Amino acid sequence: MTLEEFHKELSYLNASRENRMKYANMVLNDMSLFPKLIDILFMVDDKVSCRAAWVFEFVCANYIYAVVPYLEIFTKNIKNVHFDSAVRPISKVCEFITKAYYSKTPNTIKQTLNPEHRERIIEACFDWMISDQKVAPKVYAMESLFLYGTDYDWIHTELAQILDRDFPMQSAGFKVRAKRTLSKIKKCKTS
Incomplete structure (x- = not known):
């Protein structure tokens, strides 16, 4: 998945816990998405960055060591x-x-x-x-x-x-x- 595709995917995310967990599991199951998640997270003037932050929190709550290289x-x-x-x-x-x-x-x-x-x-x-x-x-x-x-x-x-x-x-x-x-x-x- 490209950065643009992942960005678009995250734009569909809503604040429900189930939805955030679904996307966190998507990242946990494909850690090649993690650096893209961070890139989107730090697009700080883009509202999708908030959705990336929600997913980032859930990923880190489940596996804090994902953040180590970053x-x-x-x-x-x-x-x-x-x-x-x-x-x-x-x-x-x-x-x-x-x-x-x-x-x-x-x-x-x-x-x-x-x-x-x-x-x-x-x-x-x-x-x-x-x-x-x-x-x-x-x-x-x-x-x-x-x-x-x-x-x-x-x-x-x-x-x-x-x-x-x-x-x-x-x-x-x-x-x-x-x-x-x-x-x-x-x-x-x-x-």
Whole structure:
């Protein structure tokens, strides 16, 4: 399938979970589609990029190691994603990558996620935290930043300041996660 054919195919995708899973399985069964999916994902001014992001999230949820050969491209371009319906799945994939990196079991992401990749993810997460994003990307960013903060103290300090500052103006869902994250940060500082 060519890039143009795949782009057209994704334009038929709707937001239903079954539909997103169908397309994710299409990619998982033919990984030659994965780089095309990434290309479409980063056509950030094209509405089909949002549909590609939905599929990308489902592929990564099922097989996070698919992203490993594309970490450079992915981390270089995440800052360009701007449609709300694409930011949420991208922030979720950043959380998947971060959790794999901090996993207790050895894995490929631990070996391939270099300091530059981590820096770009951290930067994107902070951008989501301080910009006018919906709750979900902020929550995924919060979790990623908390984990990176276990290696870099300054991250916990910055994250705590943002959470304290934004707490009164945010939704109930944000507040619940912010309280939990602040509690985990305090626990890290005392241990």
